[in-house]
Amino acid sequence: MITSTLEIVPGRTITQHLGIVQGSTVRAKNIGRDIAASLKNIVGGELKGYSELLGESRREAFERMVQQAEAKGANAVLNVRFTTSSVAQGASEILAYGSAVVVE
């Protein structure tokens, strides 16, 4: 599976467009009660726990998108985008989407 933020695959032609595919995951962020994180809020610095959590959920959203593309019979997802939105207070949705295509 080729994934890319470009609209083309260099050197190969797109033979079929299979439409938009997406994957998302909703995570609660209320580990905000984390003692380490609130301590960090006084002294500043990177919140490693949050970095990992978000990286993980983004990977999951991405994987789901790739699975959907595979189910459609695509071999590449082009023009991939990520967005984050807050669904409710304390929870956020991470969405990955792109166009599923068949390249020869």
Added chain:
Amino acid sequence: MEYLTEIWQILLVVLLLMLGYGFGRLAERRHYRTILRREEALGDLIVVCSKTLPEAAGAPATRLVMGSVVVSVDYFKRFVAHLRMLFGGRVHTYESLVDRARREALLRMQAEAKALGATMIFNTRFETSSISKGQDKSVGSVEVLAYGTAVIP
């Protein structure tokens, strides 16, 4: 008796401010130092926002790469920002925070691309979100994601 608790509260705020100022500046300075060092080390990896590859590139392999970071505000930065909100204007303390986060995310993306043996990254995009928007008494932080397409010749 009552004024004693008030004094105690004021002392606590002053203490937190000093902690935030001291450690926050230390963390920021240390972070900037590593950023500058790594930016130099990864300087040969070209990052662009354009969507089309130059024709000379031929038909290289491409891979999606990304890097993200969550950086926390400190007590002092937040205090200064709250003061600024009374008068308006540039909030320098937050500017340096998001600048650091963005450069760090970019560097992590570059490091991932470098590990794949890439020479360029195309169509790079940034996404910024705040973790706890509008929530009182919660952790204030900014998340930056950088992603793009690594070109592996």
